[in-house]
Amino acid sequence: MSNFAAAGTLRKDMTEHDLEPQLAANRRYWTGWAGPDGAGDPGGDLPIYRTDIAYPLLNGVLRVRNQPLDQAFDTAKQRLAGSAWAWWVGADSDEGTAEGLLALGSTQIADLPIMAIDITRLPGFEPPAGLQTRPVAGRAEITEYVGTYAGPLGIEGDLGLVVDRELDFAYSDVVRLAAFVDDRIVGTCTLSLGTEVAALYCIATDPAFRRRGIATELTLVALRVARAAGHRIATLQSTPEGEPVYRRIGFETVSRYRVFAF
Numbered sequence: 001m002s003n004f005a006a007a008g009t010l011r012k013d014m015t016e017h018d019l020e021p022q023l024a025a026n027r028r029y030w031t032g033w034a035g036p037d038g039a040g041d042p043g044g045d046l047p048i049y050r051t052d053i054a055y056p057l058l059n060g061v062l063r064v065r066n067q068p069l070d071q072a073f074d075t076a077k078q079r080l081a082g083s084a085w086a087w088w089v090g091a092d093s094d095e096g097t098a099e100g101l102l103a104l105g106s107t108q109i110a111d112l113p114i115m116a117i118d119i120t121r122l123p124g125f126e127p128p129a130g131l132q133t134r135p136v137a138g139r140a141e142i143t144e145y146v147g148t149y150a151g152p153l154g155i156e157g158d159l160g161l162v163v164d165r166e167l168d169f170a171y172s173d174v175v176r177l178a179a180f181v182d183d184r185i186v187g188t189c190t191l192s193l194g195t196e197v198a199a200l201y202c203i204a205t206d207p208a209f210r211r212r213g214i215a216t217e218l219t220l221v222a223l224r225v226a227r228a229a230g231h232r233i234a235t236l237q238s239t240p241e242g243e244p245v246y247r248r249i250g251f252e253t254v255s256r257y258r259v260f261a262f
Helices: 019-032 069-080 097-103 139-153 160-167 214-228 243-249
Strands: 086-089 107-118 132-135 174-181 184-192 198-205 233-237 252-261
Touching (some): 019 198, 019 233, 019 252, 097 252, 198 214, 214 233
Antiparallel strands (some): 107 233
């Protein structure tokens, strides 16, 4: 399914409870949306990314470390002015960040379970009849891909910029898997392979095709691709509603992100 090889040396002793590699994978993925010329340093103390897409998770701050929050906030406001943006707070942020952001006038918009799985052992699953799953590429397919996940994920308006950002993504080690029924994309799952931990994003199903096992099949296909690329652990951030679905596959909740907007 994929010719991508994982970057660097992968730790064979890693478990789904090793949190920092999962947070590092998430920081890298979201900064990738800024494109090759605009991606912030995902390993920095204040990684900021900006796409100008009117969707808060596609512009924002991924953590703050080792600096006063008010100073970091001023920097973020300046760099993200005019965009819809969010601030992620996880275990890689300074203690007290969430409380400090609330004091600065933010509103919490999400509480996301961070889930992980050991992909050396995956359950069997019978895919839905008539479903085909494969990677997509090129503007036409990526346009349909974006159109499929945009509604379920809450991305509205002109999707042309979203398509452009997908095509100009900073990292080439991203696999966009689509589920097809009668040559129509009905489900999506993006797999990022460039760090020690594989990471899954944009798992979405066309509302007309839900409750058929499409998201489960896409997730399992992505996990098998990650395993073939040499990974042992995969991670994702779920909605609270999706948490039971991923648990049935074998994911465990290992931490949480709180996401704030201004």
